[in-house]
Amino acid sequence: xxxxxxxxxxxxxxxxxxxxxxxxxxxxxxxxxxxxxxxxxxxxxxxxxxxxxxxxxxxxxxxxxxxxxxxxxxxxxxxxxxxxxxxxxxxxxxxxxxxxxxxxxxxxxxxxxxxxxxxxxxxxxxxxxxxxxxxxxxxxxxxxxxxxxxxxxxxxxxxxxxxxxxxxxxxxxxxxxxxxxxxxxxxxxxxxxxxxxxxxxxxxxxxxxxxxxxxxxxxxxxxxxxxxxxxxxxxxxxxxxxxxxxxxxxxxxxxxxxxxxxxxxxxxxxxxxxxx
Amino acid sequence: xxxxxxxxxxxxxxxxxxxxxxxxxxxxxxxxxxxxxxxxxxxxxxxxxxxxxxxxxxxxxxxxxxxxxxxxxxxxxxxxxxxxxxxxxxxxxxxxxxxxxxxxxxxxxxxxxxxxxxxxxxxxxxxxxxxxxxxxxxxxxxxxxxxxxxxxxxxxxxxxxxxxxxxxxxxxxxxxxxxxxxxxxxxxxxxxxxxxxxxxxxxxxxxxxxxxxxxxxxxxxxxxxxxxxxxxxxxxxxxxxxxxxxxxxxxxxxxxxxxxxxxxxxxxxxxxxxxxxxxxxxxxxxxxxxxxxxxxxxxxxxxxx
Ligand SMILES: Nc1ncnc2c1ncn2[C@@H]1O[C@H](COP(=O)(O)OP(=O)(O)OP(=O)(O)O)[C@@H](O)[C@H]1O
Ligand SMILES: [Mg+2]
Numbered sequence: 001x002x003x004x005x006x007x008x009x010x011x012x013x014x015x016x017x018x019x020x021x022x023x024x025x026x027x028x029x030x031x032x033x034x035x036x037x038x039x040x041x042x043x044x045x046x047x048x049x050x051x052x053x054x055x056x057x058x059x060x061x062x063x064x065x066x067x068x069x070x071x072x073x074x075x076x077x078x079x080x081x082x083x084x085x086x087x088x089x090x091x092x093x094x095x096x097x098x099x100x101x102x103x104x105x106x107x108x109x110x111x112x113x114x115x116x117x118x119x120x121x122x123x124x125x126x127x128x129x130x131x132x133x134x135x136x137x138x139x140x141x142x143x144x145x146x147x148x149x150x151x152x153x154x155x156x157x158x159x160x161x162x163x164x165x166x167x168x169x170x171x172x173x174x175x176x177x178x179x180x181x182x183x184x185x186x187x188x189x190x191x192x193x194x195x196x197x198x199x200x201x202x203x204x205x206x207x208x209x210x211x212x213x214x215x216x217x218x219x220x221x222x223x224x225x226x227x228x229x230x231x232x233x234x235x236x237x238x239x240x241x242x243x244x245x246x247x248x249x250x251x252x253x254x255x256x257x258x259x260x261x262x263x264x265x266x267x268x269x270x271x272x273x274x275x276x
Numbered sequence: 277x278x279x280x281x282x283x284x285x286x287x288x289x290x291x292x293x294x295x296x297x298x299x300x301x302x303x304x305x306x307x308x309x310x311x312x313x314x315x316x317x318x319x320x321x322x323x324x325x326x327x328x329x330x331x332x333x334x335x336x337x338x339x340x341x342x343x344x345x346x347x348x349x350x351x352x353x354x355x356x357x358x359x360x361x362x363x364x365x366x367x368x369x370x371x372x373x374x375x376x377x378x379x380x381x382x383x384x385x386x387x388x389x390x391x392x393x394x395x396x397x398x399x400x401x402x403x404x405x406x407x408x409x410x411x412x413x414x415x416x417x418x419x420x421x422x423x424x425x426x427x428x429x430x431x432x433x434x435x436x437x438x439x440x441x442x443x444x445x446x447x448x449x450x451x452x453x454x455x456x457x458x459x460x461x462x463x464x465x466x467x468x469x470x471x472x473x474x475x476x477x478x479x480x481x482x483x484x485x486x487x488x489x490x491x492x493x494x495x496x497x498x499x500x501x502x503x504x505x506x507x508x509x510x511x512x513x514x515x516x517x518x519x520x521x522x523x524x525x526x527x528x529x530x531x532x533x534x535x536x537x538x539x540x541x542x543x544x545x546x547x548x549x550x551x552x553x554x555x556x557x558x559x560x561x562x563x564x565x566x567x568x569x570x571x572x573x574x575x576x577x578x579x580x581x
Contacts, residue, residue, distance in 0.1 A: 006379045010368075017367040085363035089420070092327050092357040093380040094349030276329050 003095045007103025008110065015073075015111045024069055024111070028119025031061055036123045050127055051138040055145050058120060059225040062149045063218045067156040067181055070112060074160025075177035077104050078271055079167050088276055101165075101268045105157060112153040120146050145225050148256065152221045155259040156181075161267035165274060188216045210247055217259040224252040278341070280305050280428050280459040281326055286335035288321055295321040297483040298335070303459050303476075305427070308450060310470040311463040312570060313480030319463040320360055322480070323430045326461075327357055340428060353381055356426035360433045360463075362417030366406030370397055370416050373405055374423070383424040394449070395419045396442055411437045418446065422453075429453060431462040435469065447473055467566040477566065479573045487573045491566060498572045500564035501537040504546055508532060512555035519549050532557070 015021045035057045078101075081087040090100060124142055128134060160177055167173035192212055196204065204212075213219040227247075279302035288296040296318045303309055311319050324330045325337050328344030337344060340351040364373050374388040392401045395415040400408070405416065414437045421429060429450075435443050450460055450473070464470055470477070477494060479487040487494055506516060509532065516534045517526040527535045538546055543561065550556045564572075 003380065006376065010365075010376050013372065014365060014367050085359065085361055086365055088329065088359050089357070089362065089364075089417075090380075091329055092352070092355070092359075093377065094352040095380055096347060096349070276324065 003099040004103040004106060007095070007100055008105075008107035011104055011107025012110055015107070020073065021111050021115060024115035025118050027069075028065070028115050029122045030119075031065070032058055032120050032123035033126060035061060036127055050132040051124065051134045051142055054123060054127060055138075055141055055225065058123070059145055059149070059222065062145075062152060063222060064185055066112070066116070066149055066153045067185060067218065069115075070108075070153045070156035071160045071163075071177040071181055073108050073111070074104075074157040075164050075167075075173045076170060077108070077161055078164035078267075078274075079173045080164070080170050082274075082276070083170055091276065097272045098268050101161065101264070101271055105154075105161070105264060108157050109150070109154045112157070113150045116146055116149050116153065120149070141225075148221055148224050148253075151253075151256045151260065152217060155217045155256065155263070158260050158263035158267060162263045162270065165267045165270035184216055184218050189219065213247070214252075214255045217256060220252050220255045220259070223247055224249055224256070279303055279338075280340055281461070282336075282338040283322075283325070284336045286325060286332045286337055288318075288325060288330065289333045294483045296325065296332075299483075299485045300335075301478065301485065301488055303461065305459050306454055306457045307476055308454050308460045308462070308474050309476045309478060310474035310566075311461055311478050311480065312465070312467060312470070312566075313463075314482075314574070316482075317480040318483045319480055320432055323357070323432055323461070323463070326428075326430055327355070328352075351428075353424065354427040356421035356423065356429045356431075358417045358421040358429075358431045358434050360436075362413060364405045364413065364416060366404060369402050369404055370408075370419075371401045373416065374419060377420045378423050381424045388419075388423075391419045391422060394422070394445075396445075411439060411442070414438055415442060418449075422449065425453075425456065425458075427458050429458055429460045429462075431460065433464055434462055435464060435466060443469075467570060471566040477569075479570060481574050486576075487569075491569070494569045494573070495540070495564055498564065498569055498576075499540065500568055500572055502540055502543050502564070503562040504536045504538065504543070505529065505560040505562065506534050506536060506550060506556055507558040508534070508556050512553075515553075515555070519553055520546055 012021075032054075036054050078087070081090070087100075091097065120142075159180060163176045163180065164173050167176060196209070213223060281301070281303040283299055283301050286296060286299045287294065299318075299322065311322065313319050321330070325332055326339050326344060328337070328339075328346070331345050340354060342348055342351040344351060368376075370392060371388065374391065375385045378385045378388055389398070389401070392398050395418050397412065397415050397419065400412060405413065408416070414434075418431075418434060421431065435446060438446060447469075450462070454460055462470075462474075471491060474491070476490055477487065478485060479494075487497070489497065508516060513528070513532060513534060516536075520526060520536050520538070525537050527537075529535050536546060547559070550559055
């Protein structure tokens with residue numbers, strides 16, 4: 001346990017030093033702030049359920065951005081340290097490989113959580129300062145949006161580690177990471193949509209569709225945030241889907257958690273088998 | 277006394293390459309051991325096996341009574357390692373880097389300042405490692421290997437890139453460690469440097485351990501001739517081959533020096549005769565160097581006699 005914290009501490013220290021933390025926080029805050037105010041300006045209704053509108057737009061932003069940032073931080077974590085030779089030295093110390101992996105995970109998730117809370121929190125704070133009335137339900141929805149965003153980031157950090165533990169060199173790892181991002185964020189949904197259009201509801205049942213949605217963590221995240229709270233789903237145009245989907249927030253959260261655990265376990269296994 | 281490092285019939289294969297073949301050795305505490313061999317002889321592989329960073333294909337490795345690859349870490353806390361091309365994260369300072377490694381070994385971080393002074397990095401301790409020169413990185417590498425006064429030190433080409441002053445204090449540090457009972461295994465290509473400092477020399481050739489013993493042991497085993505340089509006045513130089521002729525072979529070095537190669541046991545005879553002949557101005561005895569021994573052991577393996 002102590003080793004995990006030591007490694008996590010070092011990752012955070014490095015992240016602060018090479019300005020990963022700063023850059024990520026500023027990027028998220030900047031985008032969140034502009035979405036908040038640009039998004040509500042045309043409708044002119046800053047006051048009415050303004051935070052719910054923000055949740056909808058921020059969660060769409062998250063789906064694109066957080067996986068990208070997470071993969072950028074994580075794809076290099078194992079293979080990069082091996083290539084640079086720093087891994088060899090660290091593993092000669094009294095520390096297990098699984099501890100190295102978990103330590104990095106804790107550190108990287110902490111960096112991402114810090115940036116998300118601060119960046120998105122700034123947007124909510126700014127909104128509150130403009131005098132918008134926000135009720136408790138909306139705050140809850142907003143908090144769970146931040147929480148699940150961090151979870152989504154953690155998923156892609158774990159996936160990045162798996163790539164990093166398997167890839168032969170850094171270039172391959174970077175290529176694979178980009179491929180994975182494209183797959184989950186763009187291609188998967190497009191392919192699914194195409195499939196549904198072609199199928200016309202003949203073969204793919206509601207249950208199969210649910211399974212297909214859960215197979216992509218970004219879809220699970222989207223469903224969780226856009227259908228989980230009644231107030232939000234009306235704005236997201238998902239009110240209908242929320243009722244029929246049959247995927248409650250618990251199932252979605254469990255799916256997200258599984259998406260963290262599985263790649264992380266596989267990455268730890270792959271790393272422990274890897275020759276130095 | 278039980279050995280700190282014990283290898284039995286250790287073989288390590290990388291695909292078709294046998295990097296280490298059936299090596300058995302036992303290194304006691306308080307000994308400085310030089311590991312020499314050509315590039316690709318298996319020196320680094322041997323150290324990685326001792327660290328448990330790679331598993332042996334066959335045979336058993338024991339370091340401080342533990343199998344280092346078994347995932348128990350008690351022994352590793354008392355072990356220092358300097359990899360051959362040491363690398364650090366460039367974003368952190370030397371002080372932060374050492375603090376990290378000290379925490380992993382559960383050593384007090386406060387003591388790291390002294391260690392940095394010891395390797396001459398005191399002034400640069402708060403600079404980012406990315407700005408360091410190669411020799412400074414090597415010094416930092418040495419500092420991290422010294423954390424916690426280890427009982428076993430594995431140093432892979434530790435003096436490459438060190439300036440003469442630090443090279444000197446490096447060997448002082450090694451001496452101190454040995455006096456405290458540490459086993460120090462160091463690989464190097466600088467054979468002359470090791471000659472007086474290592475109690476034991478292990479010579480590797482293409483994965484096989486071809487020699488293991490003190491420099492004197494190896495001299496005895498190798499039976500290499502001793503070279504005796506005799507300086508004499510020019511007119512009596514020609515006579516030298518006559519009186520040493522039956523014992524060794526002579527070679528003229530210049531106008532007043534002749535080099536005689538004789539077997540170890542005939543050394544005294546040559547001395548006696550030089551005294552008897554009285555025409556000798558000066559005399560130097562050059563025993564076979566580690567370089568000579570190294571060449572001999574590599575050769576003798578190529579062409580088994
Ligand atoms: N991970 C690896 N995969 C494949 N072959 C390897 C690996 N590590 C070492 N080898 C091979 O094992 C042999 C011994 O390598 P090793 O690094 O131990 O040599 P060395 O004695 O340290 O050489 P040098 O003096 O150049 O440092 C070499 O032929 C090398 O190519
Ligand atoms: Mg080597």
